[in-house]
Structure formats: structure tokens, C-alpha cells
Amino acid sequence: MNGTVELIFDGKPLVLPTVVGTEGEVGIDIATLRAKTGCITLDPGYGNTGACESAITFIDGEKGILQYRGYDIAELAQKSTFVETAYLLIYGELPTSAQLAEFSGLLTDNEMLHEGMRHHFEGFPPTAHPMAILSSMINAASSYHPGLINAREERFPYHAARLISQVRTIAAFSYRKAHGLPSIYPKTTLKYTANFLHMMFSYPGEDCELKPEIVRALDLIFLLHADHEQNCSTSTVRMVASSRANLFASASAGVCALWGPLHGGANQAVLEMLEEIHKEGDDGTKFLTAVKDKTGNRRLMGFGHRVYKNFDPRAVIIKEQCDKVLAQLHVSDPLLDIAKKLEEIALHDEYFVSRKLYPNVDFYSGIIMRAIGIPMDMFTVLFAIGRMPGWIANFKEVMDDPDSRISRPRQIYTGATLRNYKPLAERA
Numbered sequence: 001m002n003g004t005v006e007l008i009f010d011g012k013p014l015v016l017p018t019v020v021g022t023e024g025e026v027g028i029d030i031a032t033l034r035a036k037t038g039c040i041t042l043d044p045g046y047g048n049t050g051a052c053e054s055a056i057t058f059i060d061g062e063k064g065i066l067q068y069r070g071y072d073i074a075e076l077a078q079k080s081t082f083v084e085t086a087y088l089l090i091y092g093e094l095p096t097s098a099q100l101a102e103f104s105g106l107l108t109d110n111e112m113l114h115e116g117m118r119h120h121f122e123g124f125p126p127t128a129h130p131m132a133i134l135s136s137m138i139n140a141a142s143s144y145h146p147g148l149i150n151a152r153e154e155r156f157p158y159h160a161a162r163l164i165s166q167v168r169t170i171a172a173f174s175y176r177k178a179h180g181l182p183s184i185y186p187k188t189t190l191k192y193t194a195n196f197l198h199m200m201f202s203y204p205g206e207d208c209e210l211k212p213e214i215v216r217a218l219d220l221i222f223l224l225h226a227d228h229e230q231n232c233s234t235s236t237v238r239m240v241a242s243s244r245a246n247l248f249a250s251a252s253a254g255v256c257a258l259w260g261p262l263h264g265g266a267n268q269a270v271l272e273m274l275e276e277i278h279k280e281g282d283d284g285t286k287f288l289t290a291v292k293d294k295t296g297n298r299r300l301m302g303f304g305h306r307v308y309k310n311f312d313p314r315a316v317i318i319k320e321q322c323d324k325v326l327a328q329l330h331v332s333d334p335l336l337d338i339a340k341k342l343e344e345i346a347l348h349d350e351y352f353v354s355r356k357l358y359p360n361v362d363f364y365s366g367i368i369m370r371a372i373g374i375p376m377d378m379f380t381v382l383f384a385i386g387r388m389p390g391w392i393a394n395f396k397e398v399m400d401d402p403d404s405r406i407s408r409p410r411q412i413y414t415g416a417t418l419r420n421y422k423p424l425a426e427r428a
């Protein structure tokens with residue numbers, strides 16, 4: 001139940017309303033703080049700041065709980081698919097079979113890129129990172145849909161489906177471009193994840209083999225990444241959406257935020273770290289000593305999380321899947337042995353234990369993607385494909401909220417105070 005809290009400010013009582021979520025977490029509503037006190041709050045990194053109320057995803061970081069629209073991630077991972085979960089996140093309920101068929105139909109209808117977009121791919125140098133291509137191309141795609149104003153319009157379901165479907169086509173095309181390979185068009189007969197693998201690995205006149213265990217593993221990776229409440233990229237999407245920028249522009253900004261190694265780029269950074277440890281003939285012990293000594297500012301990539309202070313439930317599912325996929329494909333990967341050793345040491349080491357640092361979703365996902373044949377610089381792109389439904393759901397929530405205001409934080413200014421302009425000749 002919502003209530004109030006009484007704080008003491010400057011020796012006097014200050015009463016502020018509280019907002020209580022459906023899972024019991026309490027937020028102090030400070031909307032009137034500045035008017036009442038002349039002060040603002042300061043929370044660099046937003047560790048104590050709730051930016052919105054949201055009904056999409058719930059996380060209890062202390063208990064290691066993650067739920068999409070009230071459904072536990074482990075149950076969805078076991079019983080659902082990425083496409084069904086995407087519908088759940090965006091529209092709030094699991095689809096009926098008619099709704100699912102309509103949604104899947106929309107994804108298929110929108111899987112082709114406008115032919116004009118192929119020219120944009122030609123402009124990128126072969127060295128371009130696929131995340132740069134992805135964010136540019138998503139934004140470029142908005143220019144092919146001039147009716148794309150905001151989610152309130154009735155065409156929102158088409159735009160949402162177009163974005164989920166085309167992000168996968170753009171991703172595959174950018175991989176083919178970077179490797180000098182001909183683009184492979186999507187096939188209407190294939191489902192979402194199988195179609196992505198087809199566009200990645202087939203050749204004109206020679207379709208790749210789509211092993212069901214690989215399709216399922218990748219579908220699961222997409223599903224596990226589909227949303228994660230107010231992380232850096234989702235907050236970015238919401239912030240851009242708050243200015244009423246269109247869906248594609250907001251998602252393109254999300255891709256940029258995801259790219260960094262402290263966020264989605266961690267899956268690539270984990271593999272680079274494991275390769276380096278392997279190259280040096282270390283079993284992980286030397287590396288961990290350097291991390292703990294903070295020499296060279298190194299971190300154990302794929303470990304730690306702002307919210308999880310217990311196991312990331314996605315990491316548990318992915319680790320299990322990793323063992324399964326490698327066994328099914330008869331792959332033995334020395335990097336997996338190093339990863340397991342690092343995890344084993346870290347989970348018992350005082351440095352990591354006292355800071356509550358556990359493996360996150362990125363620690364094992366890269367090893368599965370590598371086993372499937374996905375190149376390392378595409379790892380974060382796959383994360384972006386998976387996260388798209390979550391970004392769209394959050395965009396929709398912003399647009400549907402009649403009380404939504406443009407996001408505009410304040411600051412504490414620490415620069416020079418007022419001074420007079422000095423003519424050039426008088427400056428030292």
C-alpha cells in the first residue's frame with residue numbers, strides 16, 4: 001500500500017509519499033523535494049534511483065529472481081520460445097494461438113529489408129564493428145517508414161514486428177558484409193531463430209544444416225536476454241523515447257548503449273579474456289591475482305552485476321545449456337575449462353565473495369556462441385537481437401503513459417563561478 005515517510009531535513013520534519021510495488025519494494029517519491037527544500041538528490045550511476053514505475057520485468061537481486069510479466073525466467077526458458085516471450089513482454093500476456101500466429105505472420109511479412117537499404121551496407125569499411133553497422137542501419141531503417149511517429153498510432157504492432165524481424169536480417173547482412181560473403185535473404189518457411197542461422201551461414205544454392213539443438217540453444221540465448229528492467233541500454237531507450245523520438249531511433253540508441261564492455265559488450269570481452277589467459281598458458285590463477293591486485297585495472301569479465309548480489313539466474317541456465325551444446329556438438333573447448341576454473345576459484349575467494357561478485361549472463365554465453373560458429377564481434381549483436389522485445393516493451397510503456405514527461409535529470413554544478421571574458425591578447 002502506498003503511504004508516506006517522514007524524514008528530518010535541516011532539523012524539521014519532511015513528509016514524502018512512498019510508492020510500493022506489487023512485489024513489495026518501496027520507493028520514496030521525491031517529485032516535490034526540490035519545491036519543498038530547494039535541494040536535489042545526487043546518485044551517480046543511479047544505484048538508488050528509480051527512474052520509472054514499470055510492469056514489465058521484476059528482479060530481486062538479493063534472491064537471484066528474474067521474472068518477465070510475472071513468469072519466472074527458468075519456466076519460460078524451459079517451456080517458451082523467444083517469439084512467444086517477445087509477445088509476452090510487449091503486450092503483457094502470453095498469446096493465444098491466434099495471437100501467436102498473427103504475431104509470427106507479421107514477423108515473416110516484415111523480414112525483408114527495403115532494397116534501398118542494401119546500398120547503406122556498402123558504405124561501411126570491412127573493419128566496421130557489426131554493432132556500429134547495426135545501430136546505424138536500425139536508425140536508417142526509420143527513414144524507410146515515414147509513418148513511424150509514435151507507439152500510440154494503430155500501426156505500432158507493425159512497427160514493433162518490423163523491428164524485431166529486421167534487426168535479425170540487418171545483423172546477418174552485416175556479418176556477411178564484414179566477411180565479404182554474399183547476402184542471404186530470409187526464407188518465409190523458417191521460424192525466427194532458424195531463419196537467422198540460415199541468413200548467417202547458408203550460401204546461394206546451398207542451405208546450411210539447421211541442427212535442432214543449435215536452433216534451440218540460440219533461441220534460448222535470445223529469450224534469456226529479452227529484457228532486464230532498467231539497465232543502461234533500456235534506460236537509454238526510455239530516455240530517448242521520452243523526447244517522443246520514434247521507435248527505431250530509440251532502439252538504435254539502445255544498441256549504442258549496449259555496445260560497451262561493462263554492459264552487452266561483456267560477452268565479447270569474456271572470450272577475449274579467456275583467449276588471452278589460454279595464450280599465456282595460465283589456468284586462470286595468475287589472471288585472478290592481477291584482478292585482485294587491481295594491476296592494469298583488470299576485471300574478471302562476466303562477473304559482477306549492479307543488481308544481482310547472488311547468482312544471476314540466467315547464468316545458471318546458460319551454464320547448463322553450454323555443457324549440453326558442447327556435448328551434443330562433440331566440441332571440447334579449452335576456454336570452457338578455463339572459465340570453469342575461474343568460476344570455481346572466484347566463488348571461494350574472499351575478494352569476490354565479500355563484494356558479492358557472481359557470474360552474470362555473459363560469462364558462458366560466448367562459449368556457446370563460439371561453439372555454434374558465431375564470430376566474436378557478433379556476440380553483442382546477438383545480445384541486441386535478444387534484447388529488442390524488451391526495448392520495444394519499455395518504449396511502449398513510455399508512450400502509453402499519459403503522465404510521461406521528458407527525462408531531464410539535474411546536476412550539481414562544480415565548474416568555475418561567474419567571471420569576465422578576457423580578450424585573446426590578455427590570455428597567458
Ligand code: ACO
Binds near residue numbers: 302
Ligand atoms: N572483477 C573484479 N572486480 C570487480 C568486478 C569484476 N568483474 N566487478 C566489480 N568489481 C569490484 C570493483 O573493483 C569494486 O571493488 P572496490 O570496492 O575494491 O572498489 C567493487 O567490486 C564494486 O564494483 P563497482 O564497479 O562499483 O560495481 P558496479 O555495480 O558499478 O558495476 C558491473 C557492475 C559494471 C557489471 C561490474 O561488476 C563489472 O565491471 N563487471 C564486469 C563486466 C561485465 O561482466 N559486465 C556485464 C554485466 S551484465 C550485463 O550487462 C548484461
